[in-house]
Amino acid sequence: MTDYYQPMQPGAYYHIFNRGNNRENIFYTSENAPYFLEKYTKYMFPVLDTYAYCLLPNHFHLLVRLQTAAELLAGASDLPGFKNLEGLVARKNEKAIQAYVGNLVSNQFRLLFMAYAKAINKQEKRVGSLFQKNFKRLRVASNPYLANLVLYIHANPQLHGLCGDFQDWADSSFSAMSSDSPTKLMRAEVLEWFGGKETMVRRHKEYIDWKTASHWLIEDEG
DSSP: OTTTTOOTTTOOOEEEEEEEEGGOOOOOOOTHHHHHHHHHHHHHHEEEEEEEEEEEETTTEEEEEEEOOOHHTTTOOOOTTHHHHHHHHHHHHHHHHHHHHHHHHHHHHHHHHHHHHHHHHHTTTOOOOBSSSEEEEEOOHHHHHHHHHHHHHHHHHHTSSOSGGGOOOOOHHHHHTTTSSHHHEEEEEEEHTSSSSSHHHHHHHHHOOOOOOOGGOGGGOO
């Protein structure tokens, strides 16, 4: 059985996804996705690197890498508890460092979901949980799978029948990856996985035609 709630490790890549409680929508208007990304930048960019994302009406996908303790400290973050992290690093307590970073990232996601849900509940005049209680995460261990996961994440809207061409979906990182505009995403690394921008774009188009793509829709499991 797949472990969707494994402890998160510093320096590791993860496919993170979550959906609305009771499969309800989490994005209702065209302003909601940009607002989510604004909150995501505030809460998550200080603690992880983001390689790809896609926001759909009732769920989202992310490909991220947790920063290491050294990277977190070098970033001069003002997140709570950093003095504790400095002490752990000084004592070289690796087990405690891993637990600290994993818990830090999980708590930042909690704050992100709370802040976003508060705004949506006000907007929609609803009460109760917006997201499923625990977000799912799968560790990504190899470079070939990283590239395939980028393809899957960007292709999601078309695979779900939400648009005729994934390139037209506004709320994914594909446009940032295929442009030269400034971005906080890890674009250079993603393009390196594919061997360049032209190959990256071509691989996306080929992926859409892959007949067995439907077995990747893992957010419908469980």
